[in-house]
Every structure is written in structure tokens, then in C-alpha cells.
Amino acid sequence: MPSGYQATQIYHQLPSTKLSYSVSVEHLDSESLLPQPITLVPKRGMPHCPGHPMVGGVPPSLLKGPNMADNNKTRILSFSSPWLSTVLVASAPNVAIDNAIVMNLSTRPANYEAGLYRGSIAPFHSKSLRECMVIGAEQVLICETQQRENLGGLLREWTWYGEKDSNFDRRTPLYVSPQEEIGEVEFNPGEVFGLAHSGTKGLQRFHLKLNLWYAPAFTDCGIHCEHTFLEVHTQLIGTGRMQKFRENSSNTLFEDLIVPAGSTHPPFFNLKSDGTFDYPWHRYFSDSDCVWMAIEFHPTQGERYEVQS
Numbered sequence: 001m002p003s004g005y006q007a008t009q010i011y012h013q014l015p016s017t018k019l020s021y022s023v024s025v026e027h028l029d030s031e032s033l034l035p036q037p038i039t040l041v042p043k044r045g046m047p048h049c050p051g052h053p054m055v056g057g058v059p060p061s062l063l064k065g066p067n068m069a070d071n072n073k074t075r076i077l078s079f080s081s082p083w084l085s086t087v088l089v090a091s092a093p094n095v096a097i098d099n100a101i102v103m104n105l106s107t108r109p110a111n112y113e114a115g116l117y118r119g120s121i122a123p124f125h126s127k128s129l130r131e132c133m134v135i136g137a138e139q140v141l142i143c144e145t146q147q148r149e150n151l152g153g154l155l156r157e158w159t160w161y162g163e164k165d166s167n168f169d170r171r172t173p174l175y176v177s178p179q180e181e182i183g184e185v186e187f188n189p190g191e192v193f194g195l196a197h198s199g200t201k202g203l204q205r206f207h208l209k210l211n212l213w214y215a216p217a218f219t220d221c222g223i224h225c226e227h228t229f230l231e232v233h234t235q236l237i238g239t240g241r242m243q244k245f246r247e248n249s250s251n252t253l254f255e256d257l258i259v260p261a262g263s264t265h266p267p268f269f270n271l272k273s274d275g276t277f278d279y280p281w282h283r284y285f286s287d288s289d290c291v292w293m294a295i296e297f298h299p300t301q302g303e304r305y306e307v308q309s
């Protein structure tokens with residue numbers, strides 16, 4: 001990019017996505033090649049332009065300069081929708097957040113600044129941030145509500161869960177998005193999730209997968225305890241609950257955890273000393289119309305979270 005050039009409102013639409021984004025580069029310093037802040041601002045209503053990923057008269061070469069986002073490291077996930085944008089950003093020096101839920105999808109804290117205040121988001125946790133700068137993020141997912149009108153339109157975009165599970169209650173309005181594979185991650189789950197009593201011994205490898213869920217208010221999403229993976233959930237729109245039960249019955253509830261938008265609940269799974277894991281009977285319950293995200297860790301060693309030596 002030429003020295004002193006200031007690019008603003010560069011409209012960029014990635015193939016096979018429904019949303020377009022503008023990338024603003026601010027305060028380009030002709031004396032410095034230091035990375036500059038990257039601002040990702042979802043734009044509504046941009047027309048789909050097959051074969052023309054860049055619009056607005058900006059040549060693609062301008063998006064590859066030393067001060068620009070590396071587009072190979074910025075990925076709009078397939079479950080982005082007109083209601084909610086979800087952008088995965090990896091290895092970005094600075095990411096300006098206007099008003100979004102930021103999920104840290106790395107094993108190291110994601111630091112951010114708000115003026116003189118500094119904070120961090122723990123690994124596989126989330127925060128709702130406004131006018132902040134995320135600094136040196138290893139991998140974060142930026143989730144921004146675009147509109148709430150006709151939120152139930154998501155059920156026409158996604159799959160009714162009963163089509164995936166023939167035993168699922170045929171009356172339950174629970175809908176699931178496509179699943180995204182983010183990559184492999186390696187960490188000690190007992191340490192990262194604060195389960196010091198778990199007795200886990202070292203680093204374990206997982207396939208990290210994400211999907212979104214939608215349910216209207218007061219939906220019982222089904223009590224279950226069978227999982228082949230570790231999971232936590234991040235609330236994105238509305239307010240929900242994660243609940244634990246003594247038995248497979250709503251009458252046996254013993255823990256009721258309210259999950260407001262922006263929060264990720266503590267894990268419900270137990271890590272056992274024999275290298276396996278289990279869950280209590282549990283369910284998600286929507287207090288309002290809700291969109292939430294499942295963060296799934298699928299052990300690369302089958303159903304064991306711990307590699308045996």
C-alpha cells in the first residue's frame with residue numbers, strides 16, 4: 001500500500017457467505033510498518049456478487065499489504081446469518097471491537113484494551129465487549145448481533161434437530177446450524193477448565209468444532225447425558241439455562257445455571273482418572289428466544305480425553 005494512503009470502507013465479500021464486511025485501516029503511518037488496527041464491521045444488505053469478491057472499486061491487492069488483515073486468517077463461518085455475524089480471526093495483531101461477543105478459541109488468554117483499562121478473556125471463555133481493542137489474539141470468534149426482527153427465521157435456515165435424531169421429541173422446536181471444524185487444539189482440559197481435582201496428567205489433543213442452536217422461548221431442549229466429546233456453550237442472543245438433574249426427569253433438577261448473552265458456562269463434564277469423561281443428566285432450557293453456540297472438543301483418541309502412555 002502506498003505510503004500515506006488511507007483506506008476506509010473497503011467492502012469485501014467472501015465467497016459462499018451471506019454477509020459482507022468493511023475493513024477500515026486507520027492512521028496509516030508512513031514512517032512505520034507496524035501493524036495497524038483492523039476493524040471488522042459487518043455490513044447489512046450488501047448484494048451477493050458471485051465472481052466478484054471485492055466490491056467498491058478496491059483492487060484485491062490493497063487487501064494484501066503489510067498493514068492489512070491477512071484474509072487467509074479471517075474466516076466468516078458458514079452459520080453467519082442476517083441475524084448474527086460470526087467471524088473467526090487468527091493471529092491478528094489488533095482487532096477493534098465495536099460491540100460484540102468475543103469468544104477466545106485459543107489456549108492462551110486473549111488480552112484487550114479499553115482506553116487505559118486492560119483485561120483478558122480466559123481460554124475458551126467469552127466476554128461482551130464494546131469499543132475495545134483485542135491485542136495479539138491467537139484465535140478469537142467475533143459474534144455480532146445484526147438484527148433481532150424475525151429471529152425465528154433461523155429455523156428456515158437451519159435443521160430441525162429431530163431430523164438428526166429420530167428419538168428426539170417431535171414437538172420440540174430446536175434447530176441446529178451447520179457445524180464448523182476449526183482445527184486441532186492441544187491442552188490439559190483439567191487445567192484449562194479449572195477442574196484441578198480431575199487428575200489429568202498432560203496435554204491432550206482435540207478436534208475443535210462449533211455450531212449454533214436456535215430455540216424459541218421456554219423450549220426444553222431435552223435431558224441427556226451421552227456425549228462423545230467435551231462441550232461448553234456460549235449464549236449469543238437471549239437468556240438460557242444449563243440445568244443438571246439427578247435422573248432423566250425434570251422433577252429431579254439439582255442445579256440451575258442462568259446463562260446471559262455473552263457468557264460461557266463452566267463445563268458440566270467430569271474428567272475421570274481413568275482417562276474417560278462423563279456427564280450428569282443435563283439440558284439447555286430457553287428463557288427467551290435464544291441463539292447459543294456449542295463449543296465441542298472431540299478427542300483425537302476416540303472417546304478418551306487422555307492419551308495413555
Ligand SMILES: [Fe+2]
Pocket residue numbers: 224227231282
Ligand atoms: Fe449436552
